[in-house]
Amino acid sequence: MATLIDNRYGKARVRVLRVFKGPNDHHKIFDFDCRVLLRGDEFQETYLTGDNSKVVATDTMKNTVYVIAQKEEFKSLEEFGIILGRHFINTYSWVSGVEVSMKENMWHRIVTSNGKPHGHSFTRDREVHTAVVTSTRGKSPVVVSGIDDVLIMKTTQSGFEGFHRDKYTSLKETKDRVFATVVTSNWTYNTLDVDYTKAYETLKQSVFDIFANTYSKSVQETLFLIAKDAIGKCSAIEQVHLSLPNKHAFGFDFSRLNIENKNVVFQPVEEPSGLIEGTIKRVHARL
Numbered sequence: 001m002a003t004l005i006d007n008r009y010g011k012a013r014v015r016v017l018r019v020f021k022g023p024n025d026h027h028k029i030f031d032f033d034c035r036v037l038l039r040g041d042e043f044q045e046t047y048l049t050g051d052n053s054k055v056v057a058t059d060t061m062k063n064t065v066y067v068i069a070q071k072e073e074f075k076s077l078e079e080f081g082i083i084l085g086r087h088f089i090n091t092y093s094w095v096s097g098v099e100v101s102m103k104e105n106m107w108h109r110i111v112t113s114n115g116k117p118h119g120h121s122f123t124r125d126r127e128v129h130t131a132v133v134t135s136t137r138g139k140s141p142v143v144v145s146g147i148d149d150v151l152i153m154k155t156t157q158s159g160f161e162g163f164h165r166d167k168y169t170s171l172k173e174t175k176d177r178v179f180a181t182v183v184t185s186n187w188t189y190n191t192l193d194v195d196y197t198k199a200y201e202t203l204k205q206s207v208f209d210i211f212a213n214t215y216s217k218s219v220q221e222t223l224f225l226i227a228k229d230a231i232g233k234c235s236a237i238e239q240v241h242l243s244l245p246n247k248h249a250f251g252f253d254f255s256r257l258n259i260e261n262k263n264v265v266f267q268p269v270e271e272p273s274g275l276i277e278g279t280i281k282r283v284h285a286r287l
């Protein structure tokens with residue numbers, strides 16, 4: 001005997017570039033990858049008997065992404081995910097839930113030699129904006145926003161001292177090291193009335209401000225301070241998860257060559273890296 005205990009299905013890696021065209025060729029773009037998954041008891045039938053009568057073809061789901069992207073006005077990926085989830089729930093009475101997961105490539109306006117950000121020419125680095133919108137029939141959608149692949153490095157004002165030592169410890173204490181990481185974060189909200197773009201920018205600015213302006217006693221301490229700063233600055237953010245690999249760049253060992261180490265030449269090491277993670281939640285004041 002075998003029984004189906006869970007299922008969901010849909011289309012993944014639907015690539016969309018949506019251009020909102022304003023006056024004077026001033027455009028706003030959303031370049032993203034979208035995954036839509038449907039849930040519903042009646043979808044069990046196709047797994048159990050091959051009866052497809054209630055199956056919304058994944059091809060239809062893919063087409064729907066493009067139709068909604070063209071038809072609707074949205075100011076953020078999060079808003080797009082909410083609209084798309086609502087569409088599936090309203091259109092198919094047997095759909096009980098929809099999960100829309102998106103990854104947006106973050107393009108920035110090219111600044112030409114006149115010093116002004118260009119209206120419709122863009123450049124991008126690795127930064128990715130993520131959003132997962134979970135819609136359940138009869139409930140409010142749940143939004144989780146995130147940021148991935150932001151590379152940052154500081155070349156001083158970072159140390160690591162006073163850590164536990166035992167017979168397996170060889171690491172030296174330092175007050176002055178290179179700190180490089182690739183930021184991955186996601187966060188939840190305590191309200192449905194959110195300016196998602198502003199929340200994203202606030203979180204990113206907290207990463208930059210704390211990282212750049214605060215002496216780091218450990219990656220762990222920096223992680224907590226970033227999340228605390230973002231929670232303090234954006235009242236809609238309820239909880240922040242951060243994942244910070246410690247991309248080591250060790251000082252080269254000049255002693256073997258009898259040459260003075262001036263702490264200006266380092267050996268970046270791809271593997272292994274430290275991996276520091278934490279989840280920080282808002283503490284609500286008791287009334």
Ligand SMILES: O=c1[nH]c(=O)c2[nH]c(=O)[nH]c2[nH]1
Binds near residue numbers: 171220246
């Ligand atoms: O900031 C750090 N935290 C650690 O836990 C750790 N462990 C390590 O070897 N180096 C570091 N650096």
